[in-house]
Amino acid sequence: MEREELFKEVSIKTPSKIVLIVLDGVGGIPFREGKTALEWANTPNLDKLAKKSILGQTDPILPGITPGSGPAHLAIFGYDPLKYQIGRGILENLGLGVEIKEGDIAIRGNFCTLRDGVIVDRRAGRIPTEENKRLCSRLKEEIKEIDGVEVLFTPGMEYRFALRLRGEGLGSEVLDTDPQMVGKSPILPKATDPRSERTARVAEKIINLAKDILKDEKRANFIILRGFSTLPPISPMQDIFRLNPAAIATYPMYKGLAKLVGMKILDVDGMSIADEIKTLKENYKDYDFFYFHIKKTDSYGEDGNFEKKVAVIEEFDRFLPEILSLLPDVLVITGDHSTPCRLKAHSWHPNPFLLYANTIIPDEQERFSERACAKGGLGRLFSVDAMGLMLAHALKLKKFGA
Amino acid sequence: MEREELFKEVSIKTPSKIVLIVLDGVGGIPFREGKTALEWANTPNLDKLAKKSILGQTDPILPGITPGSGPAHLAIFGYDPLKYQIGRGILENLGLGVEIKEGDIAIRGNFCTLRDGVIVDRRAGRIPTEENKRLCSRLKEEIKEIDGVEVLFTPGMEYRFALRLRGEGLGSEVLDTDPQMVGKSPILPKATDPRSERTARVAEKIINLAKDILKDEKRANFIILRGFSTLPPISPMQDIFRLNPAAIATYPMYKGLAKLVGMKILDVDGMSIADEIKTLKENYKDYDFFYFHIKKTDSYGEDGNFEKKVAVIEEFDRFLPEILSLLPDVLVITGDHSTPCRLKAHSWHPNPFLLYANTIIPDEQERFSERACAKGGLGRLFSVDAMGLMLAHALKLKKFGA
Numbered sequence: 001m002e003r004e005e006l007f008k009e010v011s012i013k014t015p016s017k018i019v020l021i022v023l024d025g026v027g028g029i030p031f032r033e034g035k036t037a038l039e040w041a042n043t044p045n046l047d048k049l050a051k052k053s054i055l056g057q058t059d060p061i062l063p064g065i066t067p068g069s070g071p072a073h074l075a076i077f078g079y080d081p082l083k084y085q086i087g088r089g090i091l092e093n094l095g096l097g098v099e100i101k102e103g104d105i106a107i108r109g110n111f112c113t114l115r116d117g118v119i120v121d122r123r124a125g126r127i128p129t130e131e132n133k134r135l136c137s138r139l140k141e142e143i144k145e146i147d148g149v150e151v152l153f154t155p156g157m158e159y160r161f162a163l164r165l166r167g168e169g170l171g172s173e174v175l176d177t178d179p180q181m182v183g184k185s186p187i188l189p190k191a192t193d194p195r196s197e198r199t200a201r202v203a204e205k206i207i208n209l210a211k212d213i214l215k216d217e218k219r220a221n222f223i224i225l226r227g228f229s230t231l232p233p234i235s236p237m238q239d240i241f242r243l244n245p246a247a248i249a250t251y252p253m254y255k256g257l258a259k260l261v262g263m264k265i266l267d268v269d270g271m272s273i274a275d276e277i278k279t280l281k282e283n284y285k286d287y288d289f290f291y292f293h294i295k296k297t298d299s300y301g302e303d304g305n306f307e308k309k310v311a312v313i314e315e316f317d318r319f320l321p322e323i324l325s326l327l328p329d330v331l332v333i334t335g336d337h338s339t340p341c342r343l344k345a346h347s348w349h350p351n352p353f354l355l356y357a358n359t360i361i362p363d364e365q366e367r368f369s370e371r372a373c374a375k376g377g378l379g380r381l382f383s384v385d386a387m388g389l390m391l392a393h394a395l396k397l398k399k400f401g402a
Numbered sequence: 403m404e405r406e407e408l409f410k411e412v413s414i415k416t417p418s419k420i421v422l423i424v425l426d427g428v429g430g431i432p433f434r435e436g437k438t439a440l441e442w443a444n445t446p447n448l449d450k451l452a453k454k455s456i457l458g459q460t461d462p463i464l465p466g467i468t469p470g471s472g473p474a475h476l477a478i479f480g481y482d483p484l485k486y487q488i489g490r491g492i493l494e495n496l497g498l499g500v501e502i503k504e505g506d507i508a509i510r511g512n513f514c515t516l517r518d519g520v521i522v523d524r525r526a527g528r529i530p531t532e533e534n535k536r537l538c539s540r541l542k543e544e545i546k547e548i549d550g551v552e553v554l555f556t557p558g559m560e561y562r563f564a565l566r567l568r569g570e571g572l573g574s575e576v577l578d579t580d581p582q583m584v585g586k587s588p589i590l591p592k593a594t595d596p597r598s599e600r601t602a603r604v605a606e607k608i609i610n611l612a613k614d615i616l617k618d619e620k621r622a623n624f625i626i627l628r629g630f631s632t633l634p635p636i637s638p639m640q641d642i643f644r645l646n647p648a649a650i651a652t653y654p655m656y657k658g659l660a661k662l663v664g665m666k667i668l669d670v671d672g673m674s675i676a677d678e679i680k681t682l683k684e685n686y687k688d689y690d691f692f693y694f695h696i697k698k699t700d701s702y703g704e705d706g707n708f709e710k711k712v713a714v715i716e717e718f719d720r721f722l723p724e725i726l727s728l729l730p731d732v733l734v735i736t737g738d739h740s741t742p743c744r745l746k747a748h749s750w751h752p753n754p755f756l757l758y759a760n761t762i763i764p765d766e767q768e769r770f771s772e773r774a775c776a777k778g779g780l781g782r783l784f785s786v787d788a789m790g791l792m793l794a795h796a797l798k799l800k801k802f803g804a
Binding site: 030 | 403405408412761762763764765766777778779780781782783787789790791792793794795799800801802803804
């Protein structure tokens with residue numbers, strides 16, 4: 001019996017409410033005087049909550065594996081991240097706020113520099129994002145449809161863009177056109193199964209049109225297409241867990257990931273934690289599961305900015321009483337993956353994990369930190385198992401078997 | 403996505419070095435004044451290292467399952483021991499230093515006593531090893547080849563021997579010829595699939611020839627063949643983990659297991675830990691992964707010899723500074739399985755596990771022992787997950803997914 005079947009069988013609808021707070025990349029390793037950002041931060045409210053909660057640590061994928069945001073989030077949403085793989089093209093589009101539907105082909109692209117038929121710079125001299133916007137807007141204007149397939153260019157950062165194809169009979173088994181090194185000719189899109197022939201033909205036409213449109217550009221005079229992908233066939237949380245879930249997030253990628261699993265994306269008027277809290281309060285009565293995403297812990301981890309990572313944790317701590325005042329039946333505070341300031345990148349270190357509910361056995365930990373969580377009563381779990389715990393403590397799961 | 407595919411996708415080659423020290427069977431249960439051998443031993447260097455490391459415990463297979471050396475080692479080498487099963491015939495041959503190649507059939511054999519057509523002693527009165535050697539040397543001399551299949555007898559301890567068949571078209575689906583109880587006739591080798599018919603025919607001829615050669619022996623006048631097996635199709639560590647691995651071990655079985663997963667077997671001039679350390683130093687620059695095996699902790703565990711098990715741990719402790727002086731990026735010290743002196747056998751107790759690297763969060767444990775490891779920051783893991791952790795802390799893994 002697969003995980004999904006099990007949850008479909010035992011999940012029931014109840015009025016109880018779950019709030020899952022993801023402090024993106026919150027986990028770290030010692031940085032200052034042997035302390036991590038969570039250990040360094042002054043968090044009176046989190047400390048108080050930790051004393052009444054049960055702690056643990058979670059591996060997003062497998063011990064040692066550093067996840068991207070896609071698999072890390074799927075796992076905390078209760079989906080096996082090794083079973084449901086989200087292609088690079090999908091993530092690029094989602095990250096830029098592009099809507100992706102079943103059957104769409106999502107691609108990520110680079111502007112590059114072509115000279116005498118060979119690629120001399122795979123990143124077009126890292127053109128500024130403003131230049132990218134100008135170029136994408138020309139491509140978008142001039143390539144709207146090819147052979148009945150709707151084409152959508154969306155500019156990203158510097159030399160990167162997202163491309164979406166929407167139409168009938170498009171497969172995603174098309175190889176990257178990236179020769180992977182300079183001094184080589186670009187590769188034509190090649191389908192590796194018959195169902196993707198049409199995609200390859202459309203992509204080739206797009207490349208040729210783009211070449212013509214960009215021919216007078218000094219740097220960005222050609223495009224490379226990579227990561228052709230479609231949505232994985234994923235059942236929404238409504239079907240598997242009988243939830244009516246909503247997402248509160250400010251960055252497109254996380255909204256996109258939440259949408260993939262069926263969450264309603266709630267509007268947030270601004271980018272701050274305060275703005276997200278406002279959205280939570282306003283919508284609290286209408287849903288039974290809230291995914292509440294805080295991005296900046298990860299951003300400052302990636303920057304190696306310890307002070308600011310600490311500051312975001314402290315800012316969140318100040319808002320925690322407002323969340324608690326809603327009296328959620330289950331509150332989880334965790335990360336999707338760790339982002340230690342010392343590594344300035346996502347890492348494989350397990351996530352600190354806190355679960356607060358009326359039905360837990362509190363452990364003897366007094367703080368919410370990596371080390372306290374390592375000694376917590378939940379032990380070491382996989383992220384994908386968090387959903388079962390949340391549902392159980394919200395009394396949303398029936399007995400399995402008789 | 404399977405574990406191997408995942409690691410193939412994310413593993414990268416780097417110059418960083420990993421040293422995996424396996425103190426065979428080092429884990430135990432309280433034996434003297436409530437202490438285990440690790441707790442009783444005086445280990446100043448291990449204690450010092452433990453304070454800077456992160457500890458945990460590992461289950462070789464599943465909680466409660468006592469493993470043989472084969473599955474226990476496969477697991478710490480990063481291979482799922484329930485997926486890759488190594489037949490008894492393979493282990494018997496490897497344990498005696500016999501080379502096994504793809505396509506070879508490996509078998510373990512017993513000398514036994516046949517009287518009036520029935521087996522009256524399945525172990526031939528536990529003949530001394532010297533007698534076994536004499537008999538195997540006769541069999542080896544007189545049965546070198548049958549129908550184009552090369553035959554190799556190798557004596558083991560007491561009544562046991564290893565048999566290897568090398569030739570074209572040999573399958574391993576042949577039932578044991580052991581009637582399992584005395585007073586029964588020996589069973590003829592029987593193939594359970596057509597591809598193993600040739601193996602069964604050759605085995606039957608070997609049995610008949612052996613019967614004739616041994617006819618004047620009082621006790622060991624017949625042979626039983628068991629555990630017909632071939633190498634499992636296993637990808638080398640080079641392919642899955644992108645490592646250039648080497649093994650330092652003094653006993654044939656462990657060299658054989660290491661060779662199965664692609665390790666280079668380094669020569670050790672002697673049998674002592676000092677000799678193994680010398681080999682490690684001399685070869686340190688040439689490999690990026692070292693499996694360093696210490697056998698005697700297990701041997702004395704099996705003997706129930708607490709003093710000597712403690713002494714081996716203390717001897718290792720004295721050499722630890724020499725290993726640390728090589729400045730490995732990742733150092734792991736663990737067992738393959740536990741071998742408590744009180745049980746005089748392998749056991750199911752999880753292995754103490756210590757990981758030392760620049761990227762860990764040190765826990766607050768002060769010793770390397772079963773109980774300290776049970777409280778360690780890594781929690782409880784499977785042995786097969788150790789490889790991911792070692793690679794991650796050596797910065798040899800890319801991010802999975804975007």
